[in-house]
Amino acid sequence: xxxxxxxxxxxxxxxxxxxxxxxxxxxxxxxxxxxxxxxxxxxxxxxxxxxxxxxxxxxxxxxxxxxxxxxxxxxxxxxxxxxxxxxxxxxxxxxxxxxxxxxxxxxxxxxxxxxxxxxxxxxxxxxxxxxxxxxxxxxxxxxxxxxxxxxxxxxxxxxxxxxxxxxxxxxxxxxxxxxxxxxxxxxxxxxxxxxxxxxxxxxxxxxxxxxxxxxxxxxxxxxxxxxxxxxxxxxxxxxxxxxxxxxxxxxxxxxxxxxxxxxxxxxxxxxxxxxxxxxxxxxxxxxxxxxxxxxxxxxxxxxxxxxxxxxxxxxxxxxxxxxxxxxxxxxxxxxxxxxxxxxxxxxxxxxxxxxxxxxxxxxxxxxxxxxxxxxxxxxxxxxxxxxxxxxxxxxxxxxxxxxxxxxxxxxxxxxxxxxxxxxxxxxxxxxxxxxxxxx
Amino acid sequence: xxxxxxxxxxxxxxxxxxxxxxxxxxxxxxxxxxxxxxxxxxxxxxxxxxxxxxxxxxxxxxxxxxxxxxxxxxxxxxxxxxxxxxxxxxxxxxxxxxxxxxxxxxxxxxxxxxxxxxxxxxxxxxxxxxxxxxxxxxxxxxxxxxxxxxxxxxxxxxxxxxxxxx
Numbered sequence: 231x232x233x234x235x236x237x238x239x240x241x242x243x244x245x246x247x248x249x250x251x252x253x254x255x256x257x258x259x260x261x262x263x264x265x266x267x268x269x270x271x272x273x274x275x276x277x278x279x280x281x282x283x284x285x286x287x288x289x290x291x292x293x294x295x296x297x298x299x300x301x302x303x304x305x306x307x308x309x310x311x312x313x314x315x316x317x318x319x320x321x322x323x324x325x326x327x328x329x330x331x332x333x334x335x336x337x338x339x340x341x342x343x344x345x346x347x348x349x350x351x352x353x354x355x356x357x358x359x360x361x362x363x364x365x366x367x368x369x370x371x372x373x374x375x376x377x378x379x380x381x382x383x384x385x386x387x388x389x390x391x392x393x394x395x396x397x398x399x400x401x402x403x404x405x406x407x408x409x410x411x412x413x414x415x416x417x418x419x420x421x422x423x424x425x426x427x428x429x430x431x432x433x434x435x436x437x438x439x440x441x442x443x444x445x446x447x448x449x450x451x452x453x454x455x456x457x458x459x460x461x462x463x464x465x466x467x468x469x470x471x472x473x474x475x476x477x478x479x480x481x482x483x484x485x486x487x488x489x490x491x492x493x494x495x496x497x498x499x500x501x502x503x504x505x506x507x508x509x510x511x512x513x514x515x516x517x518x519x520x521x522x523x524x525x526x527x528x529x530x531x532x533x534x535x536x537x538x539x540x541x542x543x544x545x546x547x548x549x550x551x552x553x554x555x556x557x558x559x560x561x562x563x564x565x566x567x568x569x570x571x572x573x574x575x576x577x578x579x580x581x582x583x584x585x586x587x588x589x590x591x592x593x594x595x596x597x598x599x600x601x602x603x604x605x606x607x608x609x610x611x612x613x614x615x616x617x618x619x620x621x622x623x624x625x626x627x628x629x630x631x632x633x634x635x636x637x638x639x640x641x642x643x644x645x646x647x648x649x650x651x652x653x654x655x656x657x658x659x660x661x662x663x664x665x666x667x668x669x
Numbered sequence: 670x671x672x673x674x675x676x677x678x679x680x681x682x683x684x685x686x687x688x689x690x691x692x693x694x695x696x697x698x699x700x701x702x703x704x705x706x707x708x709x710x711x712x713x714x715x716x717x718x719x720x721x722x723x724x725x726x727x728x729x730x731x732x733x734x735x736x737x738x739x740x741x742x743x744x745x746x747x748x749x750x751x752x753x754x755x756x757x758x759x760x761x762x763x764x765x766x767x768x769x770x771x772x773x774x775x776x777x778x779x780x781x782x783x784x785x786x787x788x789x790x791x792x793x794x795x796x797x798x799x800x801x802x803x804x805x806x807x808x809x810x811x812x813x814x815x816x817x818x819x820x821x822x823x824x825x826x827x828x829x830x831x832x833x834x835x
Contacts (some may be wrong), residue, residue, distance in 0.1 A: 248760055270702065272709075273701070273702045274698045274701050274703070276707050278707050558695065561698060562697075647673070649674065650671060651671055
């Protein structure tokens with residue numbers, strides 16, 4: 231089979247097909263993520279959740295969509311009309327556009343050439359994701375401001391402050407990945423994980439933890455949903471929005487969740503890579519290779535439809551895992567206080583991420599100086615270093631602290647003081663006496 | 670007089686571990702997530718067990734030949750605290766009294782069950798039933814035919830000699 235990248239008219243057709251296909255997949259996943267959120271939250275609270283519309287409630291997202299389209303669009307009298315309408319669009323677009331650079335499966339062979347299963351494998355890769363995911367906060371701030379509502383405005387302000395704080399830790403935890411991958415394109419990140427023989431979640435465990443926490447903050451999900459904070463700000467930046475404009479904010483929140491989950495799966499869980507090297511594929515000097523032989527010559531890859539489907543299912547499973555984690559955490563943890571969010575971001579995440587980047591950089595330099603080849607042993611050494619760093623992080627975060635909350639083991643901490651009658655009488659007399667006159 | 674004071678030693682906020690508390694919380698929610706024993710009652714399919722003394726929509730008992738048991742004595746409209754029963758009595762050629770008009774406004778009714786208690790011939794009953802939704806308000810005034818058509822079980826009266834209905 232001719233393993234050349236697809237070119238010309240077929241490439242155009244493939245690009246359009248990938249655009250439409252991946253966009254539809256993301257939208258369907260977003261729709262069903264809303265259902266999953268409601269079902270999982272119900273399960274967590276020992277309820278059953280929406281199960282009336284269609285089998286197992288599977289048509290619920292469609293019913294929600296119809297409801298939102300048919301509802302009345304309100305426009306507050308004092309709102310800034312142009313920006314009020316612009317804000318949902320500004321939020322929605324970046325959350326969907328970021329998915330373009332994430333490879334979703336192994337390359338697919340066709341009679342016209344090999345199709346990469348990614349909409350645009352742009353050379354700037356992760357930078358594209360960072361740029362666009364932080365663009366979404368403009369929509370949130372604009373929506374909050376344009377509503378001309380105090381709560382909405384506060385929500386918008388909080389969103390911007392939170393985004394700035396956690397973008398730093400997010401970027402720094404990505405730097406560890408980039409140092410390992412040596413490139414910013416996500417297909418390279420996947421390839422390097424295949425070459426290493428293990429997913430980056432192990433050799434870069436602390437970066438993984440920091441990235442997951444920052445991604446929660448970036449997507450404004452609980453416990454970081456300061457911009458929404460129902461109990462303080464009504465519903466924050468989208469208080470004044472109704473019908474489809476509200477729905478756009480909702481879709482973008484879930485779109486961000488899906489993109490962040492896919493990104494976490496790609497950066498730390500090997501993307502579409504499945505265990506073993508049978509599915510590895512990478513464009514190396516115009517050839518699709520699956521690895522290097524001991525003498526440095528390339529081993530050609532043999533892509534097939536089956537491999538593409540299997541890796542796509544694997545990628546979907548990894549992404550769903552993170553989506554479930556998002557929902558699970560949302561229905562477990564209470565919301566942080568605003569100052570707690572800020573102190574976690576600046577006093578814990580940022581210094582840890584900085585120290586960790588230095589530690590990983592030193593380890594990589596040391597391993598390279600020692601002449602350790604990039605492979606499984608390299609990964610094990612980094613795993614040991616990162617594991618120690620993670621343990622130290624957890625230990626220092628937790629030192630001198632109690633395991634349980636304030637209400638637990640109450641009986642042990644309650645002391646009953648009995649005041650004797652004489653003392654009690656004295657106390658009563660003292661309190662009954664008029665206060666000594668001043669001066 | 671001796672005074673007892675409870676002193677609770679709570680950990681200072683800065684010494685509480687969010688990490689371990691969060692993990693134990695997640696373990697707890699996971700246990701509930703996979704717990705197949707859900708509390709939701711699947712209402713239209715699963716019906717609630719109503720108490721034998723549940724007082725709901727009225728039922729008019731009938732004789733074997735389909736006539737209402739009511740003798741139009743007028744006790745139930747008299748005793749009704751909500752004044753929701755309208756009764757116009759009549760007499761047939763054998764001198765038997767029967768209700769010409771018997772209407773109960775289920776909107777006004779407070780379901781106290783006094784009509785059932787006061788009825789000398791055990792004709793009008795409150796019933797063990799609550800699904801009486803309608804599309805229009807006038808459908809809530811039940812006439813005699815409608816009351817006789819009700820086929821749900823009627824309410825058990827409170828027995829003073831057996832106060833807990835055992």
